[in-house]
Amino acid sequence: MSPDDKREQGVDLGEFLEFYLLDSQEQIDKLGTGLLQLEKEGGNIGLINDLFRSAHSLKGASGTMGFTQIVALTHAAEDLLDRLRQGKMAVTLDVVDVLLAVTDRVKAMLAQVGQRQEITVEYADLVEAMKALINGEKRSVPGSGAANLPNAKAAGMPAAEAAGGVPRANDDFVVVDFGLTAEEWAMINEAQAMGHGVYQVDVALAPQTLMKAVRAVMAVQRAEGLGKFVKLFPGMEELEAGSPEGFSLLIISDEAPAEIANEILGVSELVRAEIHNYPAAQLWADRRAEVGAAREASSGSPASPGSPASSGSTAASSGRAAAAGTAAGGAAAAPAESSPGLARAGAAGDPKVPRATTVAGAQSPVNIAAQESGLAAAPAAVENGSTQVHTIRVDTARMDNLINLVGEMVITRTRLVQIGLDLKNAYRTDPLVSNLIETNVYLGRLMNDLQESVMRLRMVPIGTVFSRFPRLVRDLARKTGKEIELVLKGEDTELDKTVVEVIGDPLMHLIRNSVDHGIETPEVRRAAGKPEMGTITLDAYHEGNHIAIIVADDGAGLPLERIRAKAIEKGLISEREELADRDIANLIFLPGFSTAEQITDISGRGVGMDVVKKALNNLGGMIDIDTRRGQGTTFIIRLPLTLAIIQALLVEVGEEIYAVPLSSVLETLLVERSDIKTVGGLPMVQLRGNTLPLISLQQKFDLPASPNPSGEVFVVVVGLGDKALGLIVDGLRGQQEIVIKSLGELLSNLPGIAGATILGDGKVTLILDIGSLIQDILVARKG
Amino acid sequence: MAEQQLVTFRLGGEEFGVDIMRVQEIIRIPPITRVPKAPAYVEGVINLRGNVIPVVSLRTRFGMERVEDTDLSRIIVLQVHKKVFGIRVDAVTEVLRLDDSAIEPPPPVALGMDSQFIHGVGKIGERLLILLDLDNMMGGEMGHEFEA
Numbered sequence: 001m002s003p004d005d006k007r008e009q010g011v012d013l014g015e016f017l018e019f020y021l022l023d024s025q026e027q028i029d030k031l032g033t034g035l036l037q038l039e040k041e042g043g044n045i046g047l048i049n050d051l052f053r054s055a056h057s058l059k060g061a062s063g064t065m066g067f068t069q070i071v072a073l074t075h076a077a078e079d080l081l082d083r084l085r086q087g088k089m090a091v092t093l094d095v096v097d098v099l100l101a102v103t104d105r106v107k108a109m110l111a112q113v114g115q116r117q118e119i120t121v122e123y124a125d126l127v128e129a130m131k132a133l134i135n136g137e138k139r140s141v142p143g144s145g146a147a148n149l150p151n152a153k154a155a156g157m158p159a160a161e162a163a164g165g166v167p168r169a170n171d172d173f174v175v176v177d178f179g180l181t182a183e184e185w186a187m188i189n190e191a192q193a194m195g196h197g198v199y200q201v202d203v204a205l206a207p208q209t210l211m212k213a214v215r216a217v218m219a220v221q222r223a224e225g226l227g228k229f230v231k232l233f234p235g236m237e238e239l240e241a242g243s244p245e246g247f248s249l250l251i252i253s254d255e256a257p258a259e260i261a262n263e264i265l266g267v268s269e270l271v272r273a274e275i276h277n278y279p280a281a282q283l284w285a286d287r288r289a290e291v292g293a294a295r296e297a298s299s300g301s302p303a304s305p306g307s308p309a310s311s312g313s314t315a316a317s318s319g320r321a322a323a324a325g326t327a328a329g330g331a332a333a334a335p336a337e338s339s340p341g342l343a344r345a346g347a348a349g350d351p352k353v354p355r356a357t358t359v360a361g362a363q364s365p366v367n368i369a370a371q372e373s374g375l376a377a378a379p380a381a382v383e384n385g386s387t388q389v390h391t392i393r394v395d396t397a398r399m400d401n402l403i404n405l406v407g408e409m410v411i412t413r414t415r416l417v418q419i420g421l422d423l424k425n426a427y428r429t430d431p432l433v434s435n436l437i438e439t440n441v442y443l444g445r446l447m448n449d450l451q452e453s454v455m456r457l458r459m460v461p462i463g464t465v466f467s468r469f470p471r472l473v474r475d476l477a478r479k480t481g482k483e484i485e486l487v488l489k490g491e492d493t494e495l496d497k498t499v500v501e502v503i504g505d506p507l508m509h510l511i512r513n514s515v516d517h518g519i520e521t522p523e524v525r526r527a528a529g530k531p532e533m534g535t536i537t538l539d540a541y542h543e544g545n546h547i548a549i550i551v552a553d554d555g556a557g558l559p560l561e562r563i564r565a566k567a568i569e570k571g572l573i574s575e576r577e578e579l580a581d582r583d584i585a586n587l588i589f590l591p592g593f594s595t596a597e598q599i600t601d602i603s604g605r606g607v608g609m610d611v612v613k614k615a616l617n618n619l620g621g622m623i624d625i626d627t628r629r630g631q632g633t634t635f636i637i638r639l640p641l642t643l644a645i646i647q648a649l650l651v652e653v654g655e656e657i658y659a660v661p662l663s664s665v666l667e668t669l670l671v672e673r674s675d676i677k678t679v680g681g682l683p684m685v686q687l688r689g690n691t692l693p694l695i696s697l698q699q700k701f702d703l704p705a706s707p708n709p710s711g712e713v714f715v716v717v718v719g720l721g722d723k724a725l726g727l728i729v730d731g732l733r734g735q736q737e738i739v740i741k742s743l744g745e746l747l748s749n750l751p752g753i754a755g756a757t758i759l760g761d762g763k764v765t766l767i768l769d770i771g772s773l774i775q776d777i778l779v780a781r782k783g
Numbered sequence: 784m785a786e787q788q789l790v791t792f793r794l795g796g797e798e799f800g801v802d803i804m805r806v807q808e809i810i811r812i813p814p815i816t817r818v819p820k821a822p823a824y825v826e827g828v829i830n831l832r833g834n835v836i837p838v839v840s841l842r843t844r845f846g847m848e849r850v851e852d853t854d855l856s857r858i859i860v861l862q863v864h865k866k867v868f869g870i871r872v873d874a875v876t877e878v879l880r881l882d883d884s885a886i887e888p889p890p891p892v893a894l895g896m897d898s899q900f901i902h903g904v905g906k907i908g909e910r911l912l913i914l915l916d917l918d919n920m921m922g923g924e925m926g927h928e929f930e931a
Contacts, residue, residue: 701819764816
């Protein structure tokens with residue numbers, strides 16, 4: 001069945017498709033992060049194993065869904081990783097580059113799949129590049145664009161032919177002729193085309209094993225659990241009658257070879273299981289050649305990318321096996337030159353391999369001796385076991401529904417409390433009333449717990465956002481010729497999912513800025529007496545009811561004079577105006593402000609910082625800058641922890657009631673009207689020796705003025721970070737838990753309004769956006 | 784012959800109609816919370832069973848003077864392009880069927896109001912029914928205002 005048939009016929013496929021896309025995305029992300037780690041740490045066998053597993057499951061899943069292009073590409077990547085894993089190749093920059101290119105390409109393919117399009121992304125060039133690497137050629141990585149494709153192809157083809165023609169070095173296992181029927185051939189050929197692994201498992205029995213056929217049956221049963229068992233050799237009768245030292249299984253499986261070996265070795269009396277890719281395509285070609293007699297059995301037939309065994313060889317290669325066998329002991333020495341990590345792993349693994357049971361030849365490249373890989377895989381498996389998080393995936397819509405319901409319950413409870421108080425006023429002595437109030441208090445406690453648990457459902461570690469930046473920094477650094485290290489901290493800090501979803505872009509913008517404008521070139525840095533390697537630090541931590549996210553670089557710092565000059569040129573500030581460094585730095589958040597003399601394709605188009613600021617304001621957060629000439633720039637972002645349910649202070653302005661998030665309330669004051677002074681058109685009040693800027697909500701929101709103004713007004717002092725502002729209000733209504741509701745698309749982006757909530761009496765009340773009010777004042781002071 | 788089902792309502796001296804498929808429900812006027820800095824025709828927001836939805840005053844939208852609520856005043860809750868909002872009207876009159884042939888394009892000089900909100904005029908005997916174009920009521924124009 002061709003993949004196209006499958007897609008057309010499968011109406012249900014759409015359902016699986018979502019899972020497939022989610023899962024594949026996860027694997028690709030894992031591969032991406034893993035590769036960057038690999039680049040940094042060199043060959044770490046556990047890590048390579050993880051990468052291999054990711055590539056493998058990606059291949060398997062894609063095969064199941066019938067996306068042959070992805071299968072072909074990931075298959076080649078898997079081959080390459082396999083070589084790394086066995087220490088046959090060293091981890092080089094070229095290898096990492098090509099594998100990263102693969103992740104990009106697969107991402108592009110998945111995007112097409114996601115849009116229900118045919119996959120048209122080219123991939124042959126990468127497959128060739130990987131083959132060339134496997135064959136020890138040094139070639140540059142083909143770019144991801146299609147423009148240089150013809151070149152890459154032209155260069156790649158001969159290499160591919162060479163790969164097909166010359167059997168892979170050190171290939172020594174004996175291909176067993178299972179005597180397959182035509183149906184069985186068809187089955188394994190199709191399996192290979194779909195990207196499933198077709199393996200020959202050579203099992204060795206312990207000497208003097210009784211009931212050999214039973215062992216074989218048990219092994220077959222276990223093989224069935226791993227995938228599809230095809231054939232056993234020798235047959236049952238021979239096993240029972242003769243005294244074979246072992247038998248071979250032919251199986252189709254998506255499991256990693258090491259896992260297959262582990263599983264089969266679970267049967268007692270089986271001492272060794274070696275897994276080989278079964279060169280079905282090759283054998284099939286040979287067989288057809290024999291049958292067709294006249295046809296030339298060209299072993300140089302171009303390898304088809306989809307067949308795992310294409311580079312495998314027939315018994316013809318056994319001549320090389322001897323050489324491979326003697327070299328096997330030294331196999332671990334090969335990577336030693338380039339990657340110390342891998343060499344160590346190899347060296348550590350080797351002594352544990354029981355020499356007595358392992359024939360020298362068993363350590364050949366394509367096969368994996370079960371003992372060896374078992375040992376290598378064991379630490380990784382243990383690690384997996386301990387770090388495994390038991391999770392379920394839930395549709396966010398369902399979760400949001402739950403949170404909405406809890407929100408409604410919170411509102412209803414507030415109403416109950418109100419009714420209780422009213423009853424108490426009316427029937428003060430009735431014991432039933434105090435019963436009701438007590439129950440209300442208990443219900444309140446339960447609601448708090450429930451609310452907290454539900455909110456926790458929405459909390460995700462910020463690491464999920466951070467994880468995409470190492471790659472970004474790496475690529476940008478290479479592009480700009482700078483040396484930059486990205487240090488991630490506080491990845492476990494949790495915050496609301498909605499925040500996590502939208503924080504990515506602003507952060508990316510800041511990081512691009514740091515790479516492009518912040519960090520200097522190595523030469524400049526050397527001249528300035530700094531280490532050539534620049535550092536960008538990304539940190540996150542809790543700060544009261546807020547989360548702080550830091551993007552810091554140790555670069556040149558902001559060019560304050562230039563910013564000032566530009567601001568004067570654009571008429572944003574007057575020439576006379578004296579501004580603190582920090583206030584000058586804050587000017588870059590004004591719309592249309594960019595000092596970049598040279599527009600690069602990384603950043604500096606003049607749109608940007610104001611967009612970043614706006615995005616953060618929309619989340620109820622704010623951003624601040626700390627910059628030091630020659631020492632670097634630090635951006636500090638402060639965001640509320642959660643966006644759904646908050647404590648709020650209700651204030652009265654005329655007839656209206658507004659809610660102020662309690663997390664930003666510092667204190668409340670009662671101020672004589674006569675103490676309010678106007679400085680530069682803005683009201684101010686002296687508070688403990690400092691000047692506190694004020695905003696009259698009545699003026700700000702064009703509300704009708706209070707008919708009989710009293711001599712005193714309430715001032716709610718709100719602050720974010722070290723910025724404070726006083727809100728002039730007519731009265732305080734007390735504090736209450738509120739559920740934040742969106743005003744909907746039609747009324748989004750209103751200045752100073754963060755959202756709405758519904759009070760106990762069912763009336764809608766608006767929530768003030770403190771971040772935007774404060775930032776407004778800062779800008780107003782400049783303008 | 785194709786026909787439309789319409790909900791008809793009164794506003795001042797005129798009678799209007801909206802496609803019944805766009806009408807989610809019709810409610811009495813609840814307390815309305817004013818929204819500062821919102822466009823003038825947005826009267827405010829209301830609580831519709833836990834959801835906060837904006838309410839447009841059709842009188843303001845069509846440049847008529849404001850009137851006090853009566854017992855007949857209603858808010859028609861509409862759903863246009865998945866956005867829910869309410870329009871405040873003087874009274875809801877009836878639900879009726881109207882043949883497509885009875886609908887004429889809006890007259891060039893459109894009854895003293897902006898013709899972008901009108902997609903036709905329906906005739907039932909001597910009665911004239913102004914058919915509202917809801918796409919521009921909030922979706923179209925509002926979208927532009929906020930993009931700018």
